[in-house]
Amino acid sequence: xxxxxxxxxxxxxxxxxxxxxxxxxxxxxxxxxxxxxxxxxxxxxxxxxxxxxxxxxxxxxxxxxxxxxxxxxxxxxxxxxxxxxxxxxxxxxxxxxxxxxxxxxxxxxxxxxxxxxxxxxxxxxxxxxxxxxxxxxxxxxxxxxxxxxxxxxxxxxxxxxxxxxxxxxxxxxxxxxxxxxxxxxxxxxx
Amino acid sequence: xxxxxxxxxxxxxxxxxxxxxxxxxxxxxxxxxxxxxxxxxxxxxxxxxxxxxxxxxxxxxxxxxxxxxxxxxxxxxxx
Numbered sequence: 001x002x003x004x005x006x007x008x009x010x011x012x013x014x015x016x017x018x019x020x021x022x023x024x025x026x027x028x029x030x031x032x033x034x035x036x037x038x039x040x041x042x043x044x045x046x047x048x049x050x051x052x053x054x055x056x057x058x059x060x061x062x063x064x065x066x067x068x069x070x071x072x073x074x075x076x077x078x079x080x081x082x083x084x085x086x087x088x089x090x091x092x093x094x095x096x097x098x099x100x101x102x103x104x105x106x107x108x109x110x111x112x113x114x115x116x117x118x119x120x121x122x123x124x125x126x127x128x129x130x131x132x133x134x135x136x137x138x139x140x141x142x143x144x145x146x147x148x149x150x151x152x153x154x155x156x157x158x159x160x161x162x163x164x165x166x167x168x169x170x171x172x173x174x175x176x177x178x179x180x181x182x183x184x185x186x187x188x189x190x
Numbered sequence: 191x192x193x194x195x196x197x198x199x200x201x202x203x204x205x206x207x208x209x210x211x212x213x214x215x216x217x218x219x220x221x222x223x224x225x226x227x228x229x230x231x232x233x234x235x236x237x238x239x240x241x242x243x244x245x246x247x248x249x250x251x252x253x254x255x256x257x258x259x260x261x262x263x264x265x266x267x268x269x
Contacts, residue, residue, distance in 0.1 A: 107228035137247035140234040141227035148219045153251035170247045 006063030011121055013113045016080065021058060021070040026051050030079060033101035041164040042139040043099065045084075071114055073105070080105045083118055087126055094128035098145075111145040119149065120185070123178045130177050136161060137170035146174040150184040194267070198259035201240065205233035218255040233259070241266040 008020035033039055034048035048054045061068040067085040072078065081100035087093070096118045100110050122128050133151065135142045147153075151174040160171040195215050202217070203210040206229040212222075219225050234253070238244055241262065252258060 107226050109226060111227065137250060140231040140250070143251055144219070144227045144230035147251065147254055148225075153248075156247045156251070172247055172251050174251075 003062070003064065008063060009067060009069070009121070009125075011117050012074070013117050015074055016110070016114055017072045017074055018069045018083065018114060018117070019072075020063060021061075021068045021082065023055055023058065025070050025079065026054050026058070027079075030054065030082070030101065033099060036101070037164055039099065039101060042136040042142065042169075043097070043164070044161070045099075069118075071100075071110075078102060078104075080110060083114070085118065085122065087122075087128055091127060092129045094122040094126060094131045095133060096122060096131065097133070112148055115145065115149060119176070119181055123181050128178070130175055131181075132176075133174045135172045135174065136163060137172050138163075143172060149176070150180060151176045152180075194260040194263045195256060197263050198256045201236055201263075202233055202256060202259060205229050205236050213256065215256055220254075237262060 008022075010017070010019035012018065028051070031048060031051055031054055034045060034054070046053075046057060048057060058068055060066060061084070065087045067083070069083040069085065071080040071082060073080050080102045081098060084097050086095045088095075096115060098111055098115065100106060119131060122131050131151075132154075133146055135146060137143075137156065153172050154175045155173045157171040157173065159168045161169050163169050199210050199213045199215065199217075202225075203213045206213070206222070206224045206226070208224045212224065214221075217225070219230075234245070234250065237253075237259065245262070249262065253262070
């Protein structure tokens with residue numbers, strides 16, 4: 001018997017609202033993000049081409065161990081991007097991958113602001129012990145987004161992944177412990 | 191090291207599109223508001239162009255301060 005889905009979650013920052021994605025949020029815009037080779041070059045999301053395909057994939061997010069959070073701009077209600085969160089290892093380890101599909105929000109600390117809140121959610125709401133993230137070594141903005149929030153690089157896996165464009169790439173594995181986040185939180189200038 | 195710190199400040203300032211005076215010698219990702227993800231990407235590309243090769247990922251992931259940038263520039267000179 002399938003386990004019941006968890007309740008939708010929501011949180012917010014100064015500029016953004018984040019909540020579990022609803023079927024009614026799915027539009028051609030977000031579907032287009034999955035087909036954008038430049039945007040998705042360093043991700044391993046499925047190659048989604050239609051609303052139906054995205055809606056089917058969204059059902060896999062159960063709000064217990066897998067979460068899909070849409071990011072909305074408070075000022076304009078524009079869909080900015082999304083997070084996919086996972087909790088694994090009997091609740092020990094979390095991850096938070098992000099796509100900022102709306103290019104109007106690139107380079108404006110969107111990930112820093114929202115991921116800080118997502119870390120609070122993972123550590124203090126979902127009670128994980130550690131958060132991890134994997135980044136292709138040539139994805140410099142994503143490396144910045146982890147380093148700026150205090151993540152450590154725990155290792156580099158040589159020629160471990162292929163980009164969406166078919167290039168072999170190293171994979172940098174980042175980690176952050178709850179104890180480390182406790183110390184960093186509140187000291188972040190950004 | 192002083193010259194390399196000066197060069198590092200210039201490189202970072204150009205990547206972040208700010209005046210060099212706004213980049214302190216002890217600036218870091220944490221202290222410099224203008225140091226953003228896109229600025230960091232421009233910095234990495236400019237740094238690699240300056241040293242003439244792609245940087246090892248083990249090095250890339252540790253670049254968080256002006257001092258770190260200066261150290262890479264110094265290693266290039268010594269090579």
